[in-house]
Amino acid sequence: MSATDQTFSAGEADAHGHASVDVTTLDAELIERADVATSDVAEYATWLGDDSLVLGQRLGELVSRAPELEEDVALGNIALDLIGHARSLLHYAGSATGQSEDDLAYWRGEPEFRSLHLMEQPNGDFAHIIARQFVTAHYLFELYSRLRASADETLAAIASKAVKEVDYHRDHSVQWVLRLSLGTDESRRRMLAALSDVWPYVDELFRDEPIIDRLEGVAVRPSTLRAAFDAAIAPVLVEAELEVPQGFTASGGGRRGVHSEHLAFLLAELQVLTRAHPGATW
Amino acid sequence: MVTTQTPLEATARPRPTDAASLQVWRLAATVTDPEIPVLTIEDLGVLRSASVVDGHVTVTLTPTYSGCPAMDAMRDDVEAVLGTEGYASVTVRLVLSPAWTTDWMSETGKAKLREYGIAAPNGHATVRPSGPVGPLTLRLSVKCPRCSSLNTRELAHFGSTSCKSLYECRDCLEPFDYFKVL
Structure with missing residues (x-):
């Protein structure tokens, strides 16, 4: 390192391990392009970044605990993709206030997180994990497909990268929904139960918030994704001989920092090391 | 070079x-x-x-x-x-x-991959349109890097790193990595 230019000295002080180096490398790119998010864009990037971070952390809990080796690898890879998206999005969000992606991930409290309730739901059995993946992968695919056309170049770039990865997550979930629902009596019973447990949280994905009115052409209006989402999952549900569950809708509120009882526990595990040893590296 | x-x-x-x-x-x-x-x-x-x-x-x-x-x-x-x-x-x-x-990926790179025992990306990346997607995705056959057989099958879509999936050759019976199209 001594021979190279220490352009990224800010990151050295950051010192959160490997992540800090990337952060600072991206910093230079953003500074060069004068690419700093406005507060509204930062809030929107935080929405999406928190969704990916929380879901990625949930899936990460399954590493070494999935029902079979191939699934262990699959869920770990999906989690890794999501954490990658979260890093880019939170890095961009932090550019508005001079905070790093690690500041946002490790030093915010529960009410400051903007993730949707579906993302923080506990894993449950394998069918529940698949039901949640089925919904989130289709939602994220439709979202990122449209965000590629955002007037905000950074969001568009992140989306054009993420959409290709999420497409694989979508395939993965579809194959498992079919296999579980058309498999044994027991796997079908579990798939039905999982879909009906997950469904109350689906509505929140498509709720607009006032900030969206100020981000026309930059953000994707959540309500506009509903029709595409429904159309995308419909043929899979038909093939799987499943129906869209009817029932109650969960209250939601994640975009305003109101969370279910599950997020705080997830964050405690995510943040404990950094908070116990600030600045620790390995 | x-x-x-x-x-x-x-x-x-x-x-x-x-x-x-x-x-x-x-x-x-x-x-x-x-x-x-x-x-x-x-x-x-x-x-x-x-x-x-x-x-x-x-x-x-x-x-x-x-x-x-x-x-x-x-x-x-x-x-x-x-x-x-x-x-x-x-x-x-x-x-x-x-x-x-x-x-x-360069053609040289693909040749090196095969020599190393990893099947190279097969076909071109397409960005699929948004909207409904059928439950079945057609893929080209992946050639076994050991015996060149096309009689192979995917064991797992996700492999040892983000960029690979796991395949098995039905002729020589060896498992192998496939660098998947993205």
Whole structure:
């Protein structure tokens, strides 16, 4: 390192391990392009970044605990993709206030997180994990497909990268929904139960918030994704001989920092090391 | 070694034309993927540009997958190689757009992959339209890197790294990695 230019000295002080180096490398790119998010864009990037971070952390809990080796690898890879998206999005969000992606991930409290309730739901059995993946992968695919056309170049770039990865997550979930629902009596019973447990949280994905009115052409209006989402999952549900569950809708509120009882526990595990040893590296 | 670029590669990541920048490109192109050491970052299509302006070197890389941990190592290695060669002022930038695709992998890279025992990406990346997707996705047969049989099947869509999936050959019965199209 001594021979190279220490352009990224800010990151050295950051010192959160490997992540800090990337952060600072991206910093230079953003500074060069004068690419700093406005507060509204930062809030929107935080929405999406928190969704990916929380879901990625949930899936990460399954590493070494999935029902079979191939699934262990699959869920770990999906989690890794999501954490990658979260890093880019939170890095961009932090550019508005001079905070790093690690500041946002490790030093915010529960009410400051903007993730949707579906993302923080506990894993449950394998069918529940698949039901949640089925919904989130289709939602994220439709979202990122449209965000590629955002007037905000950074969001568009992140989306054009993420959409290709999420497409694989979508395939993965579809194959498992079919296999579980058309498999044994027991796997079908579990798939039905999982879909009906997950469904109350689906509505929140498509709720607009006032900030969206100020981000026309930059953000994707959540309500506009509903029709595409429904159309995308419909043929899979038909093939799987499943129906869209009817029932109650969960209250939601994640975009305003109101969370279910599950997020705080997830964050405690995510943040404990950094908070116990600030600045620790390995 | 600087290999021949296909027209697609040349458009996506034009090789520098001035001698000083081309020299930096050639040095950066010696860095290999820590997970697949037979592939250089040029073979992979991760090396996107190199330039020298007023003695300051800028090398641009693009990540293969958003969460790929090998990116950190590749970036450090580029800095180290250029540092060893006496370049005092080096910036390595990461850009996300246009998004990396396996289409940028060089033909040399694909041949090296096969020799190494990993099936190379088969066919071109397409960005699927949004909207409904059928439950079945048709894929081209993947050739076994050991016995060249096309009678293979996917064991798992996700493999030992983000960029690979796990296959099995039904003729020679060996499992193998496939560098999947992205």
